[in-house]
Structures are given as C-alpha cells and as structure tokens.
Amino acid sequence: MQYQETVLLKNQREALLRNASGSDGEMVYDIFQRTHEETDYLLSYPDENSYTIEEEGAFLQEKADSENEIEILAFVDGVLAGTAGIEAVGTKYKVQHRADFGISVLKEYWGMGIGDALTKACIRCAKDAGFAQLELNVVAENAPAIALYEKHGFREFGRNPKGFRSRISGDQEVIYMRLEL
Numbered sequence: 001m002q003y004q005e006t007v008l009l010k011n012q013r014e015a016l017l018r019n020a021s022g023s024d025g026e027m028v029y030d031i032f033q034r035t036h037e038e039t040d041y042l043l044s045y046p047d048e049n050s051y052t053i054e055e056e057g058a059f060l061q062e063k064a065d066s067e068n069e070i071e072i073l074a075f076v077d078g079v080l081a082g083t084a085g086i087e088a089v090g091t092k093y094k095v096q097h098r099a100d101f102g103i104s105v106l107k108e109y110w111g112m113g114i115g116d117a118l119t120k121a122c123i124r125c126a127k128d129a130g131f132a133q134l135e136l137n138v139v140a141e142n143a144p145a146i147a148l149y150e151k152h153g154f155r156e157f158g159r160n161p162k163g164f165r166s167r168i169s170g171d172q173e174v175i176y177m178r179l180e181l
Contacts, residue, residue: 001019001063001064001066001067001068001069001070001125001128001129002019002064003017003018003019003070003072003121003125004016004017004018004019005017005018005121007113007117009076009112009113009114009117010111010112010113011112013076013077013112014076015074015075015076015081015112015113015114015117016074016075017072017073017074017075017117017118017121018072018073018075019063019064019070019071019072019073020060020063020064020071020072020073020083021060021061021064022057022058022060022061022064023057024057024060024073025053025054025055025056025057025058025059025060026053026056026057027073027080028056028060028071028073028080028083029049029051029052029053029056030080031080031082031083031104031106032046032049032056032083032104033046033049034106035082035083035104035105035106035107036049036104038106038107039107040139040166040167040168040169040172041138041139041141041142041145042104043102043137043164045167059071063085067129068086068088068099068129068130068131069085069086069087069088069099069129070085070086070122070125070129071083071084071085072084072085072118072121072122072125074105074114074117074118076109076112076114081105081106081108081109081112081114082103082104082105082106082109082114082115082118083103083104083118084101084102084103084104084115084118084119084121084122085101085102085103085122086099086100086101086122086125086126086129086131086134087099087100087102088100088131089135097131097132097133098131098132098133098134098135099126099129099131099133099134099135100134100135100136101119101122101126101134101135101136102136103115103118103119103122105118110144115145115148116148116151119148119149119152120152122134123152123179123181126181127181131181132180132181133178133179133180133181134154134178134179134181135176135177135178135179136149136154136176136177136178137163137174137175137176137177138174138175138177139163139164139172139173139174139175140159140172140173140174140175141172141173146175146177149177149179152179153179153180154177154178154179155177155178155179156175156176156177157176157177157178158175158176159173159174159175159176160173160174160176161173
C-alpha cells in the first residue's frame with residue numbers, strides 16, 4: 001500500500017507520514033532496536049529481533065507492494081520518530097476480514113501526537129484495504145496507549161492475565177482490543 005500525509009503535531013511541528021519501502025530497512029531496523037529498549041510494553045526485546053537489515057528492507061518492500069498491508073513511518077524534522085502498521089491476520093475466508101495493528105514511537109517523541117496520527121493513518125488504510133476489523137494487544141499497565149486506542153474507537157474484548165512475561169516485572173496482563181471498521 002502507498003500512503004503519504006503531512007500532519008500538524010500538538011507542538012505545532014509537522015510530521016511527514018509515509019509508507020515504508022525497501023530502502024528504509026536500516027532506518028526501521030535501528031528504530032525497532034531503540035523503541036524496544038525504551039519500554040517494556042512491546043512484544044519483544046531488542047536481542048530477539050530475528051531480522052537482519054536486509055530482511056527488514058525486504059519485509060518493508062513487501063508491505064509497499066501489498067494491496068492490503070502497510071508500514072507507515074513518521075518523520076519529524078527529517079528524523080524517524082515512530083512506525084505503525086497493519087498486517088492481515090490471514091488469507092483464509094474466515095479471517096481475511098481481520099488485520100493486526102502495531103505501533104511504536106521513540107520515547108523522546110511521546111506526547112506530541114505522533115501516536116494519534118499514526119493510529120488514524122492505519123485505521124484509514126485498513127478501511128481502504130477492505131478490512132472489517134482492526135485488532136491489537138496492549139499491556140494493561142500502559143494507560144496512555146489504552147486511552148489512545150479507546151479515543152479511536154477500539155474496545156476491549158478480552159484479557160490474558162499472563163499474556164506477556166516481562167524480564168523486568170514478571171507476568172504482564174494483556175488486553176485484547178478491536179475496532180469495527
């Protein structure tokens with residue numbers, strides 16, 4: 001999928017949102033490592049990244065060439081500040097209406113509205129791709145993220161009290177949320 005938009009952030013700075021492509025592999029690999037070091041709320045730890053820079057580039061190019069999946073990058077003053085994407089749950093008829101949503105923003109850019117802009121962009125892309133439902137998992141302790149998702153219409157549909165096992169805090173409860181498109 002292709003996407004590009006410039007948005008005004010809370011601090012009156014502009015952010016360029018655009019779909020990633022294969023040439024963004026190194027940049028996205030680097031931000032993955034950084035965001036996964038900065039918070040314990042994401043799915044994995046930096047040492048668990050199974051992609052090389054080349055594989056990341058190939059993954060991003062697949063998304064750019066896809067009709068229904070995308071990875072969107074957010075740039076502030078030319079610096080990659082966050083990423084978000086939608087990925088089909090599957091291709092079989094019974095699940096082809098569903099997509100997963102994921103997002104991460106560098107800590108120094110939290111609170112500026114980048115997460116809000118990326119979420120809106122991914123919802124728009126999911127609708128354009130014909131998905132009927134967008135889904136995500138969020139750590140129950142992550143109140144700012146939950147508030148963001150609820151603002152955009154996501155609703156809780158279940159919990160797993162031991163959904164994540166944190167190296168830092170032990171078991172983390174995971175909330176399953178969905179948005180009907």
